[in-house]
Amino acid sequence: MTVRATAYAAAAFVLGLVLTGCSNERSDDNVLTVARAVLPTAPDGPAQAPTPEQVAQYVDLALASESGPMALMQFEQTGNTAVLHQIGANRPYRTWTTWGQSEGRTVSSRGGMVTATRGLGRDLMSSDVDAVLELVSARRPGRVWHQLRFLDGENQIYAIKADCAIARGAATHVQAGAIDRPAVVMTATCAAGRHVFENTYAVDAAGRVLRAEQWLGPHHGQALFQQLR
Amino acid sequence: MIRKFCITAAAAAAAIAPARIGADPLITEFTNNYGTPGQLLDMPTAEMAPDGQLATTFNYFDGFSKSTLTFQILPRLTGSFRYSGTDNLTPAFSTFYDRSFDLRFRLLDETAYSPAVAVGLQDFIGTGLLGAEYLVATKSLGRRLRLTGGIGWGRLGSYNGLGSTGSRPAFNPNSLGGDFTADMWFRGDYALFGGASFNVTDKLVFSAEYSSDAYDQEVSVGIFERKSPWNFGVSYEVLDDVFLSAYSLHGSEIGARLNLSLNPGNAPAPGGTELAPLPVRVRPDGSAADLGWTLESGQETQVAQSVAQGLDGQGIDLEGLRVVGRAAHVTIRNETYDIGSQALGRTLRVLSRTLPDPVETLNVTLVRKGMPASTLVFSRTDLEQLEHAPAQNALAAARFRDSLSFAALPDRMPGTYPRFTWSAGPYVRTSLFDPADPVRADAGIRVSGQYDFGAGWFANGQLAQKVTGDLSGANKTNNSVLPRVRTDVPFYAQTDEPTLERLTLAKYGRPGPNLYSRVTVGYLEWMYAGASAELLWKPVDSRLALGVEANYVEPRDFDQQFGLRSRATLGGTIPRFNGHGSVYYDLGYGFHTQLDVGRYLAGDWGATVALDREFANGWEIGAFLTKTDVSAQQFGEGSFDKGIRISMPLSWLTGKPTQKSAGTTLRPLIRDGGARLGVEGRLYETVRDAHRPEIAKSWDKFWR
Numbered sequence: 001m002t003v004r005a006t007a008y009a010a011a012a013f014v015l016g017l018v019l020t021g022c023s024n025e026r027s028d029d030n031v032l033t034v035a036r037a038v039l040p041t042a043p044d045g046p047a048q049a050p051t052p053e054q055v056a057q058y059v060d061l062a063l064a065s066e067s068g069p070m071a072l073m074q075f076e077q078t079g080n081t082a083v084l085h086q087i088g089a090n091r092p093y094r095t096w097t098t099w100g101q102s103e104g105r106t107v108s109s110r111g112g113m114v115t116a117t118r119g120l121g122r123d124l125m126s127s128d129v130d131a132v133l134e135l136v137s138a139r140r141p142g143r144v145w146h147q148l149r150f151l152d153g154e155n156q157i158y159a160i161k162a163d164c165a166i167a168r169g170a171a172t173h174v175q176a177g178a179i180d181r182p183a184v185v186m187t188a189t190c191a192a193g194r195h196v197f198e199n200t201y202a203v204d205a206a207g208r209v210l211r212a213e214q215w216l217g218p219h220h221g222q223a224l225f226q227q228l229r
Numbered sequence: 230m231i232r233k234f235c236i237t238a239a240a241a242a243a244a245i246a247p248a249r250i251g252a253d254p255l256i257t258e259f260t261n262n263y264g265t266p267g268q269l270l271d272m273p274t275a276e277m278a279p280d281g282q283l284a285t286t287f288n289y290f291d292g293f294s295k296s297t298l299t300f301q302i303l304p305r306l307t308g309s310f311r312y313s314g315t316d317n318l319t320p321a322f323s324t325f326y327d328r329s330f331d332l333r334f335r336l337l338d339e340t341a342y343s344p345a346v347a348v349g350l351q352d353f354i355g356t357g358l359l360g361a362e363y364l365v366a367t368k369s370l371g372r373r374l375r376l377t378g379g380i381g382w383g384r385l386g387s388y389n390g391l392g393s394t395g396s397r398p399a400f401n402p403n404s405l406g407g408d409f410t411a412d413m414w415f416r417g418d419y420a421l422f423g424g425a426s427f428n429v430t431d432k433l434v435f436s437a438e439y440s441s442d443a444y445d446q447e448v449s450v451g452i453f454e455r456k457s458p459w460n461f462g463v464s465y466e467v468l469d470d471v472f473l474s475a476y477s478l479h480g481s482e483i484g485a486r487l488n489l490s491l492n493p494g495n496a497p498a499p500g501g502t503e504l505a506p507l508p509v510r511v512r513p514d515g516s517a518a519d520l521g522w523t524l525e526s527g528q529e530t531q532v533a534q535s536v537a538q539g540l541d542g543q544g545i546d547l548e549g550l551r552v553v554g555r556a557a558h559v560t561i562r563n564e565t566y567d568i569g570s571q572a573l574g575r576t577l578r579v580l581s582r583t584l585p586d587p588v589e590t591l592n593v594t595l596v597r598k599g600m601p602a603s604t605l606v607f608s609r610t611d612l613e614q615l616e617h618a619p620a621q622n623a624l625a626a627a628r629f630r631d632s633l634s635f636a637a638l639p640d641r642m643p644g645t646y647p648r649f650t651w652s653a654g655p656y657v658r659t660s661l662f663d664p665a666d667p668v669r670a671d672a673g674i675r676v677s678g679q680y681d682f683g684a685g686w687f688a689n690g691q692l693a694q695k696v697t698g699d700l701s702g703a704n705k706t707n708n709s710v711l712p713r714v715r716t717d718v719p720f721y722a723q724t725d726e727p728t729l730e731r732l733t734l735a736k737y738g739r740p741g742p743n744l745y746s747r748v749t750v751g752y753l754e755w756m757y758a759g760a761s762a763e764l765l766w767k768p769v770d771s772r773l774a775l776g777v778e779a780n781y782v783e784p785r786d787f788d789q790q791f792g793l794r795s796r797a798t799l800g801g802t803i804p805r806f807n808g809h810g811s812v813y814y815d816l817g818y819g820f821h822t823q824l825d826v827g828r829y830l831a832g833d834w835g836a837t838v839a840l841d842r843e844f845a846n847g848w849e850i851g852a853f854l855t856k857t858d859v860s861a862q863q864f865g866e867g868s869f870d871k872g873i874r875i876s877m878p879l880s881w882l883t884g885k886p887t888q889k890s891a892g893t894t895l896r897p898l899i900r901d902g903g904a905r906l907g908v909e910g911r912l913y914e915t916v917r918d919a920h921r922p923e924i925a926k927s928w929d930k931f932w933r
Contacts, residue, residue: 022652022653022654023650023651023652023653023654024649024650024651024652025564025650025652026544026546026564026565087507087508088507088508088509088510088511089511090508090509090511090613090616090617091511091614093616093617095508097505103504104504104505105504105505106505106508108508108617110617115617116617118504118505118506118933119502119503119504119505121498121500121501121502121884122498122499122500123500123933125500125619125620125929125932125933126617126618126619126620126932149619150499150500151499151500151501151929151930151933152494152499152500153493153494153495153496153499153846153881154493154494154496154844154845154846154927155499155500155568155845155846155927155929155930156845156927156929157619157620157621157929
């Protein structure tokens with residue numbers, strides 16, 4: 001079911017029942033904010049990914065203005081692109097947020113693979129990538145589980161546990177931001193019920209994933225996570 | 230130009246994959262003329278709606294209307310409430326309006342070789358105008374064709390009867406209705422019915438049926454012509470969850486039907502669209518090991534300030550902070566998040582980022598109405614280690630304690646109180662099911678304010694000004710033989726002046742471990758002023774709670790200003806005292822029950838039983854009934870008080886955290902028996918959300 005009809009029905013139910021016009025309370029839900037959330041917005045138009053030149057320019061600007069690890073994220077479906085900087089480190093995990101904007105959206109990674117998102121809507125809550133990471137960073141083929149967890153409409157976690165065949169592909173060269181290094185492409189061909197996806201990872205000789213093209217769930221689909229420094 | 234990566238509501242909307250016809254093909258989102266799940270017309274089937282589905286169906290053919298709300302209570306159990314109108318059925322009313330309830334239970338699921346079998350009661354509490362019982366079997370042949378055959382009694386046994394099982398009282402339009410019609414169930418003539426539906430596509434269905442409903446009552450008064458037992462229809466899903474149907478009935482009538490559905494389990498934006506929390510700050514190795522560390526006295530204010538700021542950024546208010554040795558204790562007020570685990574998760578992350586490294590134990594006390602309602606105890610090391618693990622690992626590491634089990638709670642920070650909050654906005658008040666005009670409503674402006682003195686003292690007021698509406702035209706004739714505690718409602722809707730809906734002073738407190746108390750005095754609700762006192766026992770880990778409430782009331786003037794009126798009414802004197810003992814129990818599996826026993830407003834003694842299905846996202850759909858020592862005869866039309874209630878969390882709709890919800894209680898009739906006082910801020914609902922069982926239900930949002 002889509003939001004549209006559900007929301008119409010629910011909105012009819014809500015109208016006049018709870019909505020305030022204005023208040024000094026913490027939550028400012030009122031007739032207008034709810035209407036904005038519920039009514040269909042004009043379609044985004046064809047998502048337009050920035051050109052590689054635009055991205056490169058922006059990346060240079062970001063790298064020049066700040067030291068420390070940076071990364072690039074790009075969603076295939078929408079073309080939405082952002083340069084990220086690191087705001088948290090918890091053992092092997094790193095948490096990143098948009099550089100140059102305080103958007104309240106974050107991405108977490110482990111060894112160069114995306115393990116979680118926050119604030120995007122339909123977030124990837126957590127992942128088990130240990131086994132995938134072990135093979136990929138050793139640039140070895142094999143068969144492992146890759147588990148992704150999401151919240152459902154009742155705020156309960158459900159997991160998509162994908163069976164992934166990891167294969168070693170061609171040698172490549174990763175050049176992005178401050179990174180300019182030879183790497184090997186590792187592909188993970190995964191299946192979990194009706195979800196079938198292919199992740200690719202470019203791994204350097206030290207076993208670091210420099211670039212990951214990963215499936216982040218049925219909603220967000222494929223996304224690129226590229227280390228810049 | 231780089232586009233920021235943001236997800237709009239529209240984009241979030243686009244991808245909810247329909248979890249439609251799945252493993253069990255005998256699920257349908259279509260409803261029939263009676264508004265129950267099924268792909269036939271007047272005849273029932275053994276089909277069920279998806280679990281939790283809430284469907285509203287409007288059905289009309291010349292002079293006959295039915296509006297039905299159906300809820301798939303359990304995967305095998307469906308309940309419906311219906312309001313139907315029939316023109317010229319009886320001489321007394323130009324339109325005979327009638328309320329009815331249905332239940333359908335699936336006895337057997339379909340297998341490869343055997344059909345699904347269901348048993349159903351139609352209009353089983355009511356006048357019995359639509360009354361029928363049936364046993365029905367439905368079998369799918371391939372993906373598209375479904376065949377149904379059944380045996381029916383009552384309306385469904387009225388045409389071409391095969392035989393009879395006892396006698397069935399005839400329909401009596403003058404009966405009080407509203408009582409269980411058990412003396413009729415599966416009695417009288419029985420007959421066979423059947424039909425077939427064919428799904429041309431997932432969205433388009435053709436149906437044909439052989440009806441065993443003779444429309445006896447309608448034919449006998451000449452408002453219906455039954456030329457044939459055959460009915461035909463076509464249904465189409467015009468938009469997602471919006472179904473439109475057209476049909477022909479008995480060769481003489483053409484009708485139409487509209488069905489709007491939603492499923493509380495399918496939120497428009499699962500997981501919410503709120504912004505990200507800040508990550509946990511992990512302490513450098515060794516920095517936490519300073520066992521002899523203490524916070525210097527001057528530092529505490531500084532730390533408190535940064536904690537308060539951090540929490541404020543997450544929409545949470547800090548009331549107090551105390552650091553003793555390596556343990557920190559904060560008291561917080563969460564007025565932002567409807568999901569308790571999320572408020573706690575965000576608070577703990579702020580603490581990890583603001584408290585000095587040696588602090589290891591984090592105690593977070595949730596304050597509700599000035600009462601410390603529960604304390605979460607969490608180890609900072611666990612918080613650091615579990616940040617990227619599944620949320621349930623963090624639940625295993627969480628401990629909930631009664632806040633009173635701590636020797637001392639943090640002092641309130643200066644400037645926390647007093648606090649004044651207000652809101653203003655439109656309101657709509659409806660009156661449903663008045664036979665002269667089934668939907669009446671007033672609309673106006675409402676202003677409310679709350680002054681929080683601190684320490685559990687609250688002053689609360691609400692003013693309303695009607696702008697327009699027709700509630701004042703409601704029928705004022707009243708035959709109630711009980712003290713008119715509620716049936717005088719039309720008189721309260723006459724005024725065009727501003728009304729004082731509520732003006733109270735309340736004190737909440739914690740008289741002892743596991744105990745919570747409330748005293749409220751003033752203008753308690755629009756009809757009553759007085760005093761209300763309540764005591765609740767609820768351990769922080771318990772699914773069981775016990776409560777007592779005693780009330781002293783005086784009826785308010787009809788103009789709802791400051792005056793009171795005499796307690797004497799035409800039906801008797803309104804007693805001053807009423808009250809209840811209550812048992813609340815969370816049954817698990819998403820069900821909650823409440824039993825109230827005591828004295829009601831009219832002085833009648835009895836009990837109310839309520840059963841609600843509660844979704845972890847905050848949706849609640851339930852039913853209640855009250856039986857008191859008032860006889861059905863004294864009670865009047867409806868026989869006893871009952872109703873259904875629905876509450877929807879606004880966060881479900883908007884995808885943003887908020888504690889607001891939209892709710893409604895549908896009572897077929899408002900009478901004087903089994904009526905309760907309406908007091909704001911009863912204890913159970915105030916305290917319950919802060920306790921472990923409720924927080925654990927949606928713990929998976931802890932890291933969101």
